[in-house]
Amino acid sequence: MIAITNLSYFLGDRPLYEEASLHIKPKMKIGLIGLNGTGKSTLLRIINGEYQSDGGTISKSGDCTIGFLNQDLLSYQTDDSILSVAMQAFERQNVLQRQIDKILHEMEVNYYDELIDKLAKVQEEFEALDGYSIQSKAESILEGLGFSTDDLQKPLREFSGGWRMRVMLAKLLLQKPSLLMLDEPTNHLDLPSIQWVEKYIQSYEGAVIVVSHDREFLDNVVDNIVEVSGAKLNHYSGNYSFYLEEKALRNEIQRGAFENQQAKIRQTERFIERFKAKATKSRQVQSRVKSLARMEMVEEVLDENTKVHFRFQFTTQPGRHILHLDNVSKAYGDKVILNNSTISIERGDKIALIGANGKGKSTALRIVAGTEDVDGNRRLGHNVEFTFYAQHQLESLNLDHNLIEELKYANPTKTEASLRTVLGCFLFSGDEVFKKIRVLSGGEKSRVALAKVLLSQANFLLLDEPTNHLDMQSVNILIQALQQYEGSYIVVSHDRYFVESIANKIWFIEEQQIKEYPGTYEEYCIWMEDRAQNPAAEALVKKIADVKPEPKPRQDDESKARRNQLKKQVAELEEEITRLEKQKMDWEAKLALPEVYGDAARLSEANKEYGLTRQRLEKATEDWESAVEEAETLG
Incomplete structure (x- = not known):
């Protein structure tokens, strides 16, 4: 064609x-x-x-x-x-x-x-x-x-x-x-x-x-x-x-051919250098000189899978609770985005906010950032310091700065060597670090802005479509940086591979509520398919929710019943915490076994189970603390 x-x-x-x-x-x-x-x-x-x-x-x-x-x-x-x-x-x-x-x-x-x-x-x-x-x-x-x-x-x-x-x-x-x-x-x-x-x-x-x-x-x-x-x-x-598989194979073959050719070139050059002054060897020397000139060179394999080795740190550790939205409502005229929505973010949450355009994802992100007026309460946790990345913020880059100056502005405590290391992670090397911001392409500006975000020492990141205008190598770098990041973040993205790689919780907006799925994107997709195929379960849940509550008992009886309920809940949670702590120690022991950490598949599975166990333990501990606090208030 x-x-x-x-x-x-x-x-x-x-x-x-x-x-x-x-x-x-x-x-x-x-x-x-x-x-x-x-x-x-x-x-x-x-x-x-x-x-x-x-x-x-x-x-x-x-x-x-x-x-x-x-x-x-x-x-x-x-x-x-x-x-x-x-x-x-x-x-x-x-x-x-x-x-x-x-x-x-x-x-x-x-x-x-x-x-x-x-x-x-x-x-x-x-x-x-x-x-x-x-x-x-x-x-x-x-x-x-x-x-x-x-x-x-x-x-x-x-x-x-x-x-x-x-x-x-x-x-x-x-x-x-x-x-x-x-x-x-x-x-x-x-x-x-x-x-x-x-x-x-x-x-x-x-x-x-x-x-x-x-x-x-x-x-x-x-x-x-x-x-x-x-x-x-x-x-x-x-x-x-x-x-990816075929290229890795081709690269391996090319790398072998390159190394063999280089060895042959070195051997030929040594022969020429050793015998170039001997008249009896002049014919062989000239023959080898000509063979080098005629040789079709095998190109060296360039490693395009850049690894991020920089550790992104922050100096202020936040409290356990990062942010809480309580009965938050937001509407634009007749269009209701959220209606009495309540949700929390805990330390260590890596959240991807997904869904169709027009559902309110960017609005929700601005509500979390505190830049959107809402009805309801927004409570930021102790020592939480956040920064916000969005495409329009590329315009805030100082066009007269070079790359080093722009990153120095984001974190004055870093040395030039440290900033060069960061820029190297984001594919800027050598004299490129002295380029003016004004001459950069859209994708290059995005990489600089993302580097600034990760250098900001914020312990809570808000990222709105960070992969737009990035090539695959740059997306891979961002994935590695976020996987190493020890703080919490919320990311809005439609890139499924990116979301699967960086999120341990999924947020989605449904029925004017921000809802949470406590797992990876792949697990979320399976759950959504199951939910779609079993509408009867959804209808049953709604029917139960619509049942009118029975009349409240007298205050004294209610307090006594609640104290007994909490006492039972605390005991059950203590047993659950003991079980999960043992389970966590078992997974830690398995992760230390050579046959596990030496096998990529087993290591990945073990890490996944360990992470889930740790999440369940943190949730059970939090529930136990809440139950104990409520029991104390009731006397």
Whole structure:
């Protein structure tokens, strides 16, 4: 369908591509990956004809059509409804619809046979092009991407950039081009919309090239990976997980070939150095010199899996309770976000706040931060110091600072060597640390802002979509940093791999309440599936909740009954704490066994069980403390 042969493209004297080749076949689903700045978006623009290559050829079949979703579309605005904009995809059908309307209008005053014949022909073509169902198709796709039925008639300009991008995506999907090119589509989609797009692309009849840092999205939709590396296009026949395995194998082979070649070069150079002055060996020396000159060099394998070795610390230890929201309510006009919602954050909580856009995730994060006016109580715990990261805060970076100066501003106690170490963790090395903020790309600014957050010595982090505009290597670095972080945090993110890697609790907003699932994202998904498949259980819970309470007993009887209940609860909790403490010690002993810590799978499972046991012990201890305190107040 499209053949890219010996493509070359230069930025100044730096080659983005040099004799790179790729063959795109019909129905291929390609994930285009690579570090930021390697030229992924540039390649899509070259294929689309926006940029001209410096060498090589791009051949397309005659019937090949291309649809390109890119970040430039964010700026498109119009007073037309979003349904009208999406239906612009049906160019021929729209032309025919206007002709039909014009003929019908003319027939109101001038009814003759030629006009009837003309109408019949136009309607026949319109029906052949499935024109009578184009509106329902457009509505279906827009609603799949998260728009409500009421939204469809609203002007495009009323929507934010991310929602406008969804409209343009809907238009492209309706056009059904031979090749659909999507540049970071998940940046502007919530989780339900991402899952809808995944299913759509899986069944899409044309070819697809998608640039994305969402590895689970790539695993679910692509069957080929093309990696931009070393100015080449390296092809892998599989999804992203297959690519990781195959690349590790290729790297191992290349590393062996490189080391063997280097050993041969050293041996040859020693021979040349030893015998270059001997006339009797001149022929052998010249032969070896020529063989070195002719040798096709094997490139050294560069380790792109950067490891974070910096320990992010804070000086002030918080109390046990980080924050408590008590009967918090928030509404914007008639739209209620939260209604008498109560929830707590404890020290050590690593929370991911997930869900569809418009449910109030960012509002909830601002409520936690104390920047949103609410009804109800917000209580911050003892010694809690927090910092807030969001995309708009990139604008607060001082453009005249270099990277060292900007991080020094965040934490004046750090030495330049320490700051260089931190910047190295976030992929800034050498003289790059003296770059001015103003010359950095969006992704680079995001990395600097995240480094500032982790250097701030805050013991509680609030992070709103921190992975947006980061490449996979940068996301991996952020995951490692958060896994090492000893404080508490709440993260809003739609990146499922990221959430699974960093969260031990899941928050979601449902029925105007912030609800909590006390486990990992994978466990949460299983729980949600079970809950969806067993609606009877949900109905029973609701029925029990709706039962009216019996009349209250007299105060004295109530106090006595409550004291007895607490006495029994304290005893049961003491037994539970004793059992869990023994269980915790057993897991600690297992983690110290060589056969466990030497086996990655067993170590991972043991760590998981140990973490769950520790959480249960902390919860039981907290419940015991609460019960004892209440019993003391009752005398």
